[in-house]
Amino acid sequence: MIVDAHHHLWTADYPWLRDAALTRIRRDYTVDDLRAVIGPAGVDRTVLVEGGRCDTAETRLFLRIARDTPEIAGVVGWASLLDPGLAATIDDLRAGPGGHLLAGIRDQVQGRADDFLDRGPVRAGLAAVAASGLVNELVVRTPQLPSVARAAAALPDSVFVLDHLGKPGIAAGDLRRWRELIAPVAARPNVIAKLSGLVTEADWAAWTPQDLEPYVDIAVDLFGTGRLMFGSDWPVLEVAATYLEVKEAMTGLLGGAPADVFAGTAISTYHLELT
Template sequence: MIVDAHHHLWTADYPWLQDPALEAIRRDYTVADLRDSLRAAAVDRTVLIEAGRCDAAETTAFLRIAQETPEIAGVVGWADLTDSDLAATIERHRAGTGGHLLAGIRDQVQASADDHLDRPDVRTGLRAVASAGLVNELVVRTSQLPSVARAAAALPGSTFVLDHLGKPPIAAGGFEEWRKQITAVAARPNVVAKLSGLVTEADWAVWTPQDLRPYVETAAELFGADRLMFGSDWPVCEVAATYTQVKEALSELLGGLPPDVFGGTAIHTYHLELM
């Protein structure tokens, strides 16, 4: 059972897609498109992640889509971590169609200050997510990794999922600083990391698997297979690579398809019930 722990769906009108550099992926991506990619890459199940629209209606729609799509085993929805009514927001999602498939909450922390996760109101939100039995999913920049380590230490009862290995600046050659910061994050046993989004941190036009090797090998060393998950980051990845190319690159770098990385860790972390 191969599980992709990180993909999106969206429509062409998402505001962030209006960046001219993203013209190649500025279109509707549907469940039919997803199924075509899954068949081509021989992937069985997925986790659908909020796609940067930053409204509750997207989460409602994604849960409904997941309910109707057997391939989607879980949803990480968007919510504002500073929402004082976050616990009630989560319960409303759970009470709706597909609500049992809600596996985690992700806010767009990457757009905030480096110490955003240190704010008292944000910490309250992280606690609300954890109290609901959901994963705290984090999309952050490398400069925000110290705050991830601090949040994970402060909330040992929460499971944190680090997307895209903290977005290392691969194209810019920022390996040493990233390794220093990711080491402190990996030292927290309640953090799980995704091998996802790396091709888009590399040079889109000329990347090779070898460009990703130091980052993948460091992640494997620091987290171990039982705290790593494969994620395609489709369709974002299509600015640089196809879904299949992403999976094949990681398989090459990992020496195959380690069952934890390509399924077991996601199933355990998100409490996926697979049929």
């Protein structure tokens, strides 16, 4: 069993896809497209993650899609951490079609100030997600990592999932600073990290697995494989690589496909029910 813990589906009209550099991925990506890439890569189940539309209506759509798509075992949906009625919003999502597949909530923290996660209303939102039994999924920039460590310390009963290892500046070779900032995050036992999105932080045209190696090695050293999970970040990865290239790069760097990184951590973190 192999689980891809991070992929998207989207339509070509996503606002952030207007960037000229993203022309290659400015199209609709459907379940059929997903099946076409995970099959040859030997991936059995996936986790569908919101992709930046920032609309709870889309979360409802994703839950319906997941209900009808056996390969999708869970959904990390969007909701605003500043929503004072977030608990009710989560209840509403769960009550709808496919609601039992809701595994986590992700706001677009990467677009916010570096201290966003320190703010009282935001902490209340994080606490509401935790109280609902869902994962707090965080997509952040490297300078925001200190606030992730503080939030994890303040909310020890919440499970946090850090996407893309905090988006290290691989292309710029910013290894030392990233390691300094991610180490306190890894020191919090309630934080799980994804080995995902790394090729798009490297040089899109010239990356090699060796460029990713020190970041993966540090992640394994700091988190241990029991708190890491593989995520493709498809279809974003297509600006730099194919799905299979990313999976093979990761298995090569890890010396195979460790059962926890490639399935177990995702299953336990998201409470996936696989048949």
